[in-house]
Amino acid sequence: MGAANQDEFDRPGEKVQSPSTLAHVVLRTGNFQQMVDFYIQFLGGSITYGNDFLCFITYDEEHHRIALLNIPGTGKKQPTSSGLEHIAFTFPTVRDLLVAYRQRKHRGILPVWSVNHGPTTSIYYKDPDGNMLETQVDNFDTVEDANKFMTSPHFAENPIGTDIDVEDLIDRMRKGDDEAVLKKRVEIGARAIPAMDEM
Structure with a gap:
């Protein structure tokens, strides 16, 4: 048995073994306390560990989903530089997505873009540093149905959404109105990618 297990380390395999889950995202900021306050409110989260340099925030069973690093001298986000475009958070139902939207609105957190991409219905926000955050609900019951839509002529014509x-x-x-009706994308034909840096 030991020799068989040893062989696993020397076989390249058909592909690299995939991780079981995406654990967390770490954001560098020079705007530490405002970012901490924002993410606690935005996620309905809590701090699992924090000091003047580091803050771990969670909203579920993971010990932290967002970590914030307080690094003095961190410059303003440059919308045209390469790197992370956005972080997405999924809700189980349209109702949950909309309730969270209204709860954020009551706290002065307003979206910058709302769109039905086809595979998801999505509401986008920006954090105090300008990082884009997507809150979404899956529009299809199965991955196979979502993949089928993404190989359709409608998605080829407009992968951005309505x-x-x-x-x-x-x-x-x-x-x-039934959630299935609310999640159905209205087809508008081709469209350009919106200028996210102007949102």
């Missing part, structure tokens, strides 16, 4: 009015979705849900 802008949505979140307040209208809430009104429609209150009137009894």
Whole structure:
């Protein structure tokens, strides 16, 4: 048995063994306390560890999902530089996504873009440093159905999506529209990528 296990270390395999989950994201900031306060509110989270240099924030079973590093001299985010575009957080239902949107709105946290991408219905925000955050719900019940949509002519023509009015979705849900109806993308044809740095 030991020799067989030893062989695993010497076999390249068909691919690298995948991790079991994405654990956390670490953000460098020169705007430490404001970022800490924002992420606690934005995620409905709590601090599991913190000092003047480091803060671990979680909202679920993981000991931290967001870590913030207080690094003096950190410059302003440059929207045109390469690097992380956004962090996405998934909700189980449209109702949960919309309730969280309204709860953030009551706290003065407003979205910068709301869109039905097709595979997801998404509401985007920016943190105090300008990092983009996506809150989303999956529009399809299975990965296979989502993949089928992403290989469709509609998605080939418009992989960006159709802008949505979140307040209208809430009104429609209150009137009894089914979540499946709310998640169906309205097709608008081709569109350009929005200028995220202007949001």
